[in-house]
Amino acid sequence: MSRLGFTIFYVSIVSFVVMLMAAPYCSAAKFSGKIVDVEGNPVPDVQVSIDSYKGKFIPDRHRFNMNERVFPPPQPAESDANGDFSIDNITSPTVNTLKLFGGFQSDYELISIELQGISFYLPDRGRMMHEGFPFGIEEESDIKDVKITVRLRMKISGQVVDADGAPLSNAHVNMMVKRRRLSGGGGSSGGTRTLDAEGKFTRYVSSPAYYTVSVTYQGQTVESKEILLEQGQRLEGLTLKLKEKIEEPKIPEEVKQQIQGQPNFERRQAFHERRRKGVWAINPANRHAYKRIECQTPEEAIERAKEEGAHLVSINDATEQTWLLSVFGAENYWIGFTDGIKKNDKEWDDGDPLTYTNWDDNNLISESDKDTEKKDQTKYSVLIGVTGKWQRTRSDGHLVNITKRAILEKVDLMIGTPEPEENTE
Numbered sequence: 001m002s003r004l005g006f007t008i009f010y011v012s013i014v015s016f017v018v019m020l021m022a023a024p025y026c027s028a029a030k031f032s033g034k035i036v037d038v039e040g041n042p043v044p045d046v047q048v049s050i051d052s053y054k055g056k057f058i059p060d061r062h063r064f065n066m067n068e069r070v071f072p073p074p075q076p077a078e079s080d081a082n083g084d085f086s087i088d089n090i091t092s093p094t095v096n097t098l099k100l101f102g103g104f105q106s107d108y109e110l111i112s113i114e115l116q117g118i119s120f121y122l123p124d125r126g127r128m129m130h131e132g133f134p135f136g137i138e139e140e141s142d143i144k145d146v147k148i149t150v151r152l153r154m155k156i157s158g159q160v161v162d163a164d165g166a167p168l169s170n171a172h173v174n175m176m177v178k179r180r181r182l183s184g185g186g187g188s189s190g191g192t193r194t195l196d197a198e199g200k201f202t203r204y205v206s207s208p209a210y211y212t213v214s215v216t217y218q219g220q221t222v223e224s225k226e227i228l229l230e231q232g233q234r235l236e237g238l239t240l241k242l243k244e245k246i247e248e249p250k251i252p253e254e255v256k257q258q259i260q261g262q263p264n265f266e267r268r269q270a271f272h273e274r275r276r277k278g279v280w281a282i283n284p285a286n287r288h289a290y291k292r293i294e295c296q297t298p299e300e301a302i303e304r305a306k307e308e309g310a311h312l313v314s315i316n317d318a319t320e321q322t323w324l325l326s327v328f329g330a331e332n333y334w335i336g337f338t339d340g341i342k343k344n345d346k347e348w349d350d351g352d353p354l355t356y357t358n359w360d361d362n363n364l365i366s367e368s369d370k371d372t373e374k375k376d377q378t379k380y381s382v383l384i385g386v387t388g389k390w391q392r393t394r395s396d397g398h399l400v401n402i403t404k405r406a407i408l409e410k411v412d413l414m415i416g417t418p419e420p421e422e423n424t425e
Contacts, residue, residue, distance in 0.1 A: 029137045031098075032086035033146025035079040038111060042083025043150060046108055047101030047398060049076035050087055051132065052094040070094055072387050076101045076398050093139045097132030100150070101398075107153060114147040154229055157202045158238030160195055160215050160222075163245045167199025173217045177203055180210040180226070205229065215240050280410070281327055285319065289410040292328040298380040298395065301334045301406035312336035313407040314348035317356045321388065324407060330385035332399070334406035337381035337390075350409075360389035383407075 031050060035043045052070035070091045077085040078101075090096065098113070100106040112121045113133055122133065137143060156177070160168045176190035186209065195201055205211060208230045214223035222240045229235060278291040290313065295301040305311050314336050315321045324333075336349040346354045377394045382403050384391060393399040 029090040029092040030086060030088050030142040030144070031074075031090055031096075031137070031146065032084075032142075032144050033115070033148060034083045035085060035148045035150060036083055038149060038151050042079070042081070043108075044079050044081050044083060046079045046085075046150060047076050048079075048085060048087070048148070049099050049101045050074045050090060051097045051099070052091050053096070054094060072384070075391075078398055090137060092137045092141065095134060095136050097134050098148075099132040107155075108150040109153045111149040111151055113149070115143055115145075151232065152234065153204050154206065154208075154232065155202055155204045155234050156211060156213060156227065156229070156238060157200065157234075157236040158213065158224075158240060159198065159200045160217070160240045160242075161199060162242050165241070168195055168217060168242075168246075169197050169199055171195050171199065171217060173215050175201065175203070176214045176216075177205070178212040178214075179205070179207075180212075182208055182210075186210075208233075213238065213240065217242065218246060220244055278408070283320070283323055285323065290324065290327070291408045291410075292333070293406055293408060294404060295334070295406050296404065297400060298334045298338070298403075298406070302338070305406075305408050308408060308410070310408040310410040311350040312338075313409040314350055314352040315356060315358075315383070316352065318358070321356075321358065321383070324383075325385055325388065328405075328407060331405055332385055332403040333383045334403060335381050335383050335390065336409075337392075339378055358388060358390050360384070360387070360391050 035046045035048070037043050051073055054068045054070060074087050074090045077087045079085045100108055100110060110122055110133065112119055114120070115135065120133070135143075160171070160173060162168060172192060172194050174190065175193050176188055178186065178188040180186040193201065203213065209228075211227045211229060212224055213227075214221055220242045222242055224238060224240060227235055227238075278293040280289045280291045282289055291308075291310070293301065293304055295304060301312060312335055313324065313333070315324070338349055348354065377396070379392050379394055382391050382393060382399050383389075391399065
């Protein structure tokens, strides 16, 4: 796009931020609308996020000065079955960037955005998808009825297997993608990447062309036939099969002697398993034992707690929470408030009386309650480490994707000691 085109694009946006520097900062704004495809059909399950900055537009440089990020950032939102989404609690006035949640790994790309009666057809979809679409919010001015048009990104998905057909599980390979444009010319890109547990990979591409995918592993290279992808097409199920059987590398005797005493694979596995299970720590203030564990879901955290005769942590005062975050780190943790509780409930899950709360009143439930099917879903609670606030979410909420740890609590001081034997004559 020409310099004049970019100037017009950004000057159009600056009309939304003309009052940014003249008003104090406050949390009141909302950004809501609908996500549709190029045919106008609603698109569900698309996550969007907003980064907010205290900044201003610099006309001479045709860009925004965004040096100070607003913290904490607004929580991302996910479009529902009707394509509707809403991001609340946006600090205003601010300069913001709207992004598809997931960045380079997002399955969608932005095509256009319509807000406040003006349509913006993004000049460089790749840049806008990753860097974000900039817009401004004036003081206490909600932006409603936004229409975001997206489309699925073009991609090539496949699997790499050995000569026997077994997948190269979690293998580190060198992958190269060559592109031959329909109009002539081309290029290539690649590098080292890790296949997943089933030996699968996904490569996103940006334009119609003839593509060739090659993979090199342990000195063997396998290359696909040339693949034609037209606009909007996606290829799935490509299989790249090595010709020779993978041999385990032979370690020379002198090398074996050098690595003697170093942790072997089993020891490394045991280390990672210990880290996943966590280590108990004693809080000297109340003599309770606490442990940080790694988990994939809140349900797994609850089940792990039961297995250890413990429960998800009950936080009874600000001092206890400060101790927990200082010992285990300022991360997101599942805590012991579940099910359909209300704000005025008087007990934790383990029956402890409710003597202290630190709810984020603007984000008590991360998703909309408009969907009646979601009203009966179990609700879980998360301690947001960076803010110290508590939030609630459902098992399909976006907080589940970024909360992979929990804190367990046990009243017994002695952990892992054998039960005393019964008295015998």
